[in-house]
Amino acid sequence: xxxxxxxxxxxxxxxxxxxxxxxxxxxxxxxxxxxxxxxxxxxxxxxxxxxxxxxxxxxxxxxxxxxxxxxxxxxxxxxxxxxxxxxxxxxxxxxxxxxxxxxxxxxxxxxxxxxxxxxxxxxxxxxxxxxxxxxxxxxxxxxxxxxxxxxxxxxxxxxxxxxxxxxxxxxxxxxxxxxxxxxxxxxxxxxxxxxxxxxxxxxxxxxxxxxxxxxxxxxxxxxxxxxxxxxxxxxxxxxxxxxxxxxxxxxxxxxxxxxxxxxxxxxxxxxxxxxxxxxxxxxxxxxxxxxxxxxxxxxxxxxxxxxxxxxxxxxxxxxxxx
Numbered sequence: 113x114x115x116x117x118x119x120x121x122x123x124x125x126x127x128x129x130x131x132x133x134x135x136x137x138x139x140x141x142x143x144x145x146x147x148x149x150x151x152x153x154x155x156x157x158x159x160x161x162x163x164x165x166x167x168x169x170x171x172x173x174x175x176x177x178x179x180x181x182x183x184x185x186x187x188x189x190x191x192x193x194x195x196x197x198x199x200x201x202x203x204x205x206x207x208x209x210x211x212x213x214x215x216x217x218x219x220x221x222x223x224x225x226x227x228x229x230x231x232x233x234x235x236x237x238x239x240x241x242x243x244x245x246x247x248x249x250x251x252x253x254x255x256x257x258x259x260x261x262x263x264x265x266x267x268x269x270x271x272x273x274x275x276x277x278x279x280x281x282x283x284x285x286x287x288x289x290x291x292x293x294x295x296x297x298x299x300x301x302x303x304x305x306x307x308x309x310x311x312x313x314x315x316x317x318x319x320x321x322x323x324x325x326x327x328x329x330x331x332x333x334x335x336x337x338x339x340x341x342x343x344x345x346x347x348x349x350x351x352x353x354x355x356x357x358x359x360x361x362x363x364x365x366x367x368x369x370x371x372x373x374x375x376x377x378x379x380x381x382x383x384x385x386x387x388x389x390x391x392x393x394x395x396x397x398x399x400x401x402x403x404x405x406x407x408x409x410x411x412x413x414x415x416x417x418x419x420x421x422x423x424x425x426x427x428x429x430x431x432x433x434x
Contacts, residue, residue: 114205115212119428130419134429137411141392145174146433149207153200159192167207174393175362176214180400184210204434208427214396215423223407223421226351226379232264232309233316234342234349237382238335238372239356241272241323244384244410248356249318250282251418252408257288261315266305267292268338271322279320289314298322299337306345319350325371332375339376352379354407359386359394366394369402380407383421387411392430395421 123131148170156163164185171181187210197203227233235252239245253263265283267290269275276292283290289312291305302319309317321338325331342349355378357365365383372378381404383395395406406421 114202114209115427116205116208116431116434119424120432123425123428123432129416130422131425131428133411133417133419134422134425135432137387137409137417138392138426138429140387140390141174142430142433144390145170145392146431149204149434153204156200158198159200159203164189171393173391175389175391175397176393177363177366177397177401180214180397184214208431208434211396212423212427215399223380223405225407227316228346228348228351231346232306232314232349233351234306234319234346235316235352235354236268236319236321236338236342236350237354237356238321238376238378239323240325240368243323243356243358243361245323245356246275246278246282246320248382248384248408248410248418249279249320250286251410251415253283253288253318254286254415255418256316257286262289262313264289264291264305264309264312264314264317266290266302266309266317266319268298268302268319269322270294270296270298270301271324275320275322298334299341302338303341303345306342310345325368328371328375335376352407353377354380354382355404356382356384357398359383359391359410360389362389362391362394363397366398366401369398369404373402373404378402378404380405382406382408382410384410387417392426395426 152166168181168185172178191206237245237249249265253265256263265279265288267276267279276294280290280292291308293301353376355369355372357368381398383406386409409419409421411417
């Protein structure tokens with residue numbers, strides 16, 4: 113039994129809230145991807161070069177990325193030849209298995225947050241404007257509050273007009289601590305905020321940053337300064353630096369991931385607005401392109417629609433009708 117059938121057996125019986133969110137949130141991607149694959153199976157009664165050419169196009173249109181797709185097709189060709197695969201139902205299982213391997217590879221991936229056992233855990237959020245960074249911070253703060261963690265939001269974006277007030281409003285809605293000042297530079301705000309976090313015995317500090325990438329050199333210096341300030345206040349911090357990417361931007365999102373990876377140590381990715389795109393393959397493309405795991409995935413506007421990323425639930429949500 114292939115991976116997909118195993119996942120169907122498990123998740124169709126265990127209909128948890130998370131699984132329902134994955135199913136609903138990946139509906140657009142599933143309809144687009146699965147329908148095209150099924151048509152391919154009807155169109156070709158044997159696996160030939162024309163079949164591989166069309167499959168390649170379907171995968172590229174799903175935003176998996178040209179380089180990733182080319183590697184994948186080569187591996188698939190090899191398996192088809194070695195195992196003499198002619199049955200399309202079996203081939204569908206092989207396709208899903210190989211797509212899973214693109215993400216997992218030979219690594220042990222963890223979507224869990226690296227919590228600090230000695231003082232506050234600091235999570236730094238980076239990303240360009242408009243990707244949903246502030247709302248992601250608010251959603252995560254709400255989740256952590258429900259886990260009985262004491263949370264503080266620090267407004268490290270003093271560049272964008274209104275950013276500090278926006279984060280403050282979210283902190284009031286969520287019911288967590290807030291620190292910000294529009295009159296100081298970002299590192300000074302973070303320094304003072306972390307001092308307060310230690311005084312208040314905060315468990316998790318979520319730090320917003322300016323979302324500009326036009327001048328990489330300036331941003332690199334700013335993030336270097338922030339990291340020095342954070343580590344001077346709390347040993348080993350930040351425990352996580354999460355890059356927030358809008359899934360709807362497709363290959364542009366991958367370019368952002370590559371750019372941010374060049375200027376700071378990204379430990380994980382948050383993919384927002386996955387429910388708004390039919391190109392769900394971006395999850396596989398980003399991991400393959402930059403080697404950074406997806407830690408959270410946004411599959412809707414509600415707080416409960418921000419989920420810890422689970423590759424098996426993602427594969428099930430994407431292919432359950434295959």
